[in-house]
Every structure is written in C-alpha cells, then in structure tokens.
Amino acid sequence: ALVALAAAERARSGAGLDEVAAAARTATTQVRLVGCLESLDGLVRSGRVPGLAAAAVRRVGLQFVFELRGGSIRPLRPAGGFPVAAERMLARCISDSRGGSGTDVIALGSAGSPRVTELTERVTQAAASGELALRRLWVGTFGTAILVHAGPEVAGLAWRADRG
Numbered sequence: 001a002l003v004a005l006a007a008a009e010r011a012r013s014g015a016g017l018d019e020v021a022a023a024a025r026t027a028t029t030q031v032r033l034v035g036c037l038e039s040l041d042g043l044v045r046s047g048r049v050p051g052l053a054a055a056a057v058r059r060v061g062l063q064f065v066f067e068l069r070g071g072s073i074r075p076l077r078p079a080g081g082f083p084v085a086a087e088r089m090l091a092r093c094i095s096d097s098r099g100g101s102g103t104d105v106i107a108l109g110s111a112g113s114p115r116v117t118e119l120t121e122r123v124t125q126a127a128a129s130g131e132l133a134l135r136r137l138w139v140g141t142f143g144t145a146i147l148v149h150a151g152p153e154v155a156g157l158a159w160r161a162d163r164g
Contacts, residue, residue, distance in 0.1 A: 001140065002104055002160040003027040027160060033068040034076070034092050035108065035156025036085035040064055042151035065089075082115060082155070089157045090122050094132050100161035102135030108142050108156045115155035123157070135162060 006027035011020045037043070040054035057064060062078040063085045079085035097103040105123050109116035116139055127134035141147075142154055 001106060001138070002031045002158060005104065006030075006160065029070065031158060031160045032092065032096055033108075033156055033158040034065065034089045035068070035154055036063040036065045036079060036082065036089070037150050038063060038082070038153035039151055042149050046149045048149065067092075082118070086115075086119055086122055086155075089119070090126060090132075093123070093157055093159045094126060096159065097132060097161040100133060102133050103159050103161045104136045104138075105132075105134060106138045106140045106158045108140050108158060109154065110147060110152040111141050113153070113155060115153065119155060119157055 003024050007020050007024040010023035015023070040049045040057055043049035043054070057078065062080060063082055065076040065079050065085050065088065066073050067076055076088075079088060093103065093105060107116045107119040107123065109119075120137060120139060123132065123134065123137055126132040127137075140158075142150070142156075146154060
C-alpha cells in the first residue's frame with residue numbers, strides 16, 4: 001500500500017509513466033515492516049519452524065520479532081511480551097523517520113485485534129509528543145497468506161518516511 005501510495009502521489013503531481021514507475025521502485029527500498037508473532041504454531045504447521053523451537057519459545061513467553069525489508073523476512077531479537085515488541089517496532093519507525101518531512105504508517109494485524117489498537121495508540125502518542133513526524137496513519141490487515149502461516153495474533157508496523 002505504501003509503495004502504491006508513493007506512485008499515486010507522483011502521478012497526481014503530473015509526472016509521466018517513467019517517473020511514476022521510478023517513484024514506486026524507490027519506495028520499495030524505503031518501506032519497512034517490523035512485526036511480531038505471539039506464537040510460532042502457525043509456522044510449525046507450515047513446516048517453516050521446528051516444533052521443538054516453537055515449544056521452547058512458548059515456554060519462556062517470548063514474542064518472535066521479524067523484519068520485512070527488500071522482500072526478505074529476517075528474524076530480530078525476540079521480545080519478552082507484546083508491549084516490549086511494540087516498543088521496539090515504534091523505536092525503529094522513529095529512528096528510520098528522523099530527518100524526513102513526514103512518515104506514513106500502517107498498523108497491521110488481524111481484523112479487530114487489540115494489538116493493532118495498541119500500536120495505533122503508541123504511534124499517535126509518539127506523534128503528539130514530537131518524537132515522530134507522522135504524516136498519515138492507517139489501520140490494515142495482513143493478507144490471508146500471512147495470517148494462515150503466522151496465525152491471527154501477528155501484528156506489526158509498516159512505514160515509509162518522506163525524504164523529498
């Protein structure tokens with residue numbers, strides 16, 4: 001959505017097709033998504049994570065934190081509960097956004113998730129305190145493929161800082 005928005009804004013400014021395509025390509029390198037999973041059970045069912053690893057994570061109460069950047073998912077340091085994971089997500093968003101003229105943010109999760117509500121509240125508070133130059137904030141859902149593999153308690157923040 002953030003890539004399409006960047007391209008649409010460029011088109012709205014009167015740019016030609018090549019410039020719109022270039023804006024979309026540039027935006028793909030700028031968009032960040034950091035999320036967390038309450039449980040690795042969905043990934044176990046899909047064969048992506050061994051059951052023993054999921055059991056160990058569950059036993060110690062950790063949240064699996066990941067980053068999607070440049071089309072690749074990579075694990076980040078696990079968090080000791082959702083509040084810690086949410087704090088880290090927001091900290092990355094704020095850090096990536098410094099020096100920009102505004103940041104578009106999407107809080108993602110499953111429909112009606114209280115985790116998404118918590119994320120939107122944290123983003124709104126960071127904007128109100130001046131920590132984050134928030135341009136726009138949306139709430140969205142992860143696609144079916146992610147929800148099937150990750151489970152309904154996946155939540156995250158996606159953002160793109162406006163650098164020009």
